[in-house]
Amino acid sequence: MTDVALDLIPVWSVILGIGVFFYVLLDGFDLGVGMLYGFAPEASKDLLMNSVAPIWDGNETWLILGGVGLLAVFPLAYAIIIPAVYFPILAMLLGLIFRGVSFEFRFRQPHVRRFWNGGFAVGSAVAAFAQGAVLGAMIQGFKVSGRNFAGTSFDWLTPFSVFTGIALMLGYGLLGACWLILKTEGDVQAWARRMGRIAFIAVLIAIGVVSVWTPLMDAGIAARWFSWPNIVGLAPVPLITLAIAYGTWRALNGDSQAGPFAGAMGLFLMSYIGIAISLYPMLVRPVYTLWDAASAPSTQVFLLIGTLFLLPVIIMYSAWSYWVFRGKVRGDMGYH
Template sequence: MTIDLPLIWYFLIGFAVAMYVVMDGFSLGVGILYPFFRDDAHRDVMMNTTSPVWDGNQTWMILGGAGLYGAFPLAYATFLPALYLPLILMLLSLIFRGIAFEFRFKSTRSRKWFDLAFSGGSMVATFSQGMVLGGIINGLNVENRSFAGGPFDWFSPFALFIGVALIIGYALLGASWLIMKTEGSLQRRCYQLARPLTILMVLCTLIVGVWTPLDNSRVAERWFTFPNILWFSPVPVLVVLLAWSIWDGVTHSHERRLFFKVLGLFFLGLSGLVISFFPLIIPPDVTMWDAASSRASQLFLLIGYAVLIPIILAYTGYSYYVFRGKVREGEGYY
């Protein structure tokens, strides 16, 4: 039996993207929440909750990008020119955010500028990621195995909305992370912020769930024809149940479970994307088999990833274990 290597790589890259979204998402969310906290001591604690792990989280973005380049070169060569502007904006924002992590605690007179770099970089990077996702969902113009569209094809009301929705989602993820990692007045403020963010997140999920099939007949056919509607119905049902459970967790102060429930909501959203577009890798027409590199290249890369992924999972798990528990004022990783 021949192994379907493009299928394996499709899910490997999807796994790397999912790990980046959920792991760096809360770190970006902490930065998005920064303007809601004026106390410098609170801001110190907020940054200290993510300082030990933020740079390791971004390993998954590199892993996903490298896998896309090697396993699906057509997709890589299409996404870069099609999404060049939001991708560059995202990378520049992440650079400024990284600088803030390194210099904020060592600065006195310029600390407000590093606060701005941390918060602004988080917001712009998140919004750019949403614009990239919205542009891909809208579809890219590919002719003769190359991008044939313009530099602003990614720009649309739908992509703008996805950017705003992702900011709200990451902010909720960041709030739930801070609830788990902090205590006292900072934690109470995070509970207060989590309530409206939960409502906004549910509304955004509902709007995207309606807007996408209305704008894309392929997605509508995938979800609303028989028997697909029976097979895929657990996803929206689980979204509703999990959203209610998150609200209940915020109301009844469930510290640890709340963060993992919000993570679950993100995983359901990503699974909904896979259901909507599989086996496409470049909507609206290019499948993963069309975009795949040679079998020899994919097999060679697969051997490397079979070694790398367990190592990355091991050191990631170990770093979170070492820095487990609450972060308090005056404590941190510098």
């Protein structure tokens, strides 16, 4: 056991948790716009593309932070999780690459724009589904022998992981629709509100199913949520989620511009908190905790020093890019 004063695991858990959450929110809405892009009227496709053009690649910075942080701070978890979910991670990366290529070539090869339009939508959907499948695999756990993954390359492929993949696609679709409500006007905004209401209903159903399915899979998770007095202490989580859902639905059916997006972010935050409560302190279920999977304290200190310089820079340039490109998107805003 390390000295309590040197225990940086809670600090790193917060840093990486925030990084993953920022990625889910920020890249989530532009992946959502990408998926909705496949259903959008042809006349509005340029507007949808322009709504994410200035910021989509910067959003993926948080994915790099999460991946590198997991490797450096929790190397044992990295060594087990990556082989276990190799195929969905590969699918995610290929989806993100094809999506990025489609984004660029759509403007530079107008004679095959229809193909690249499809590539943008399909790449976004594949990446979103793969991320949800990885989440499902982490919730259901891995087969571990000693310090190695002992399962097969397709252990991740279960009904639960498939459902979480679809659920995250729906969640990203809701974020994307709410982002378009914030960034567009007129007919495009009205269309986004309709898509947002459809996605919202589907997301509520998905949250309910995962909330029931997860404790049914694991008695320990069920005991954490439903044993006394935990059931009283954790009751605010579902109650706040219901209150946010009510406010989001009203915002989607009203005239609010920012309300739907704020509500969608709130639903993601509460879902994220719920997953964290279910899994903590396990990082590689059902064997290794955060402390078991961590690197040496000296390594954590060294990495923390660099991160404390790097993280504010990432936050500042991300915030600056959103500030510069604030406001509504117009049809005459080109991408170059």
